Amino acid sequence: MEFKQLVINNSDSIVQKWMEEIDSLKDSNYTATISDELYESTNREFVNVIFTSIRNEGSTKAVEDFSEKIINLGWPLSYITDGLQIFRRVSTEYLLTQSEKVDSNFFTNLSASVNDWVEPLIRELVNEYSGSWEHIVSLQRVALQELSAPLIPVMEGITIMPLIGTIDTERAKLIMENLLEGAIKHNSEVVLIDITGVPVVDTMVAHHIIQAAEAVRLIGATCILVGIRPEIAQTIVNLGIDLSNFPTKSSLKKGFSTALEITGRHVTDLNVKENNIEKMMDSLRGE
Template sequence: MDSQFKKIVLENSDTIVRMWVEEVNALKDANYTSSISEELFDSTNREFVNVIFTRIKNVEPAETLEDFAEKLINLGWPLSYITDGLQVFRRVTVDFILSQSEKVDSNHISLVLQSVDKWVEPLIRQLVNEYSGNWENVVSLQRLALQELSAPLIPVMENITIMPLIGTIDTERAKFIMENLLEGVIRHNSEVVLMDITGVPVVDTMVAHHIIQAAEAVRLIGAKCILVGIRPEIAQTIVNLGIDLSQFPTKSSLRKGFTTALEITNRKIVDLDTKVDNLENMINSLHRE
């Protein structure tokens, strides 16, 4: 920035900031920040102004652009807050410098615009790039977390695991289900896998095909897959579509599926109260003898 203009801006920073805050407040509805509390909005505006003025002062900022952009993402603020805020700052700064000029002609206006742009444009690019880079990183981490949650394999008992499926199953998710299922079966040494589709809203030909593929893959590595959560409407859809699920057991509920899994692994549910009563009767009988 031209040294003369820089001096004007620094000497009148309070006035410029006040003008900027007034215009930024007026844009709250336009850039989707109207739901943010006044206290948080004011404190963030102060931080924004500090970040901007560190550039014109050429001093080491207490808070870097990277920190500020990351903070906005964590708070869920839109990118338009940054772009609108910097555009407003440019306009307010230009207007104020021109208002302090004794002579205003086209050459002077052009000089002011060029000078302010040399200061603000790099700031816009860097802040937008930092925001975008941080946002892509957050989205990537969220995508990985969602993938892990989309097809969890839960060991509930030795050799028995459950995979609860919730939501729509598309081709990409089906691939992840298959990979997680096979890896989990080997890792947990599973003999039986209960695939629970209670939370799957629609089972069409494609979804059924993916499920059959997963069950067949489990069979090939030496385990058995039981499909549970077959609601009446899903059973009717499967029949109407002519889908063959005869290769592996199906149960209407997780409880019934778990009972079947116990039978397959040579275990069963025992009523402890009945067992205790029988044991007491046996002891009493021995005492009588």
């Protein structure tokens, strides 16, 4: 207890030393881009939070507010850990200089007591940081999921699913669900799966795609696999994967014309533009 009182009573000199130490970190460190005034004021706030926490035995409100502010400003976690390590060192050194007789017993007590104040703080601040990171990761996962299996109805009865990036089991499941729901919702006779953007097709990915195609056939639509690049074709054959059960095409363009054939349509040029130009030329000649 007396160590604590000693530190609180002599907070001014400890703070001063702490400020010096952390200032020396500034240039060599991450915070080099932050203005001196901001750095100074944040340091003051930080050290105030530390002392508030020591005085109140872990008052969490001030710590929470401070960490929230620091996280919002985008300061690195190492600033917090460095600051607290420095504080631990500075206060230990200060307490050692204040006492006349130092034996190992005394030192153990002192160190335990300083750790008692500092460790909960470190734990809490690191928790706040990792909590915010986890939150961001979960947000990004949701965003990624929304982007991972898009379905585009391009024409009556024809739907395209462009896939980009690697496919894992979780994503494959999502792809299958979206594909089937979408095919029914848009009443699609033909569904094109475009794998131009899938970097690697191994047995697992192929298996998932085949399953999806089979399921699409069960609900009564046709599945065409498009965008098979030369290297993908080589891998598929080398791995002995049998894709002969459903049509495959090298490009979306070819796949689309197959889809048009299946739905009983074809593309006709209207030649309107050319005719117009000829008419214009004729009228010019006539004048």
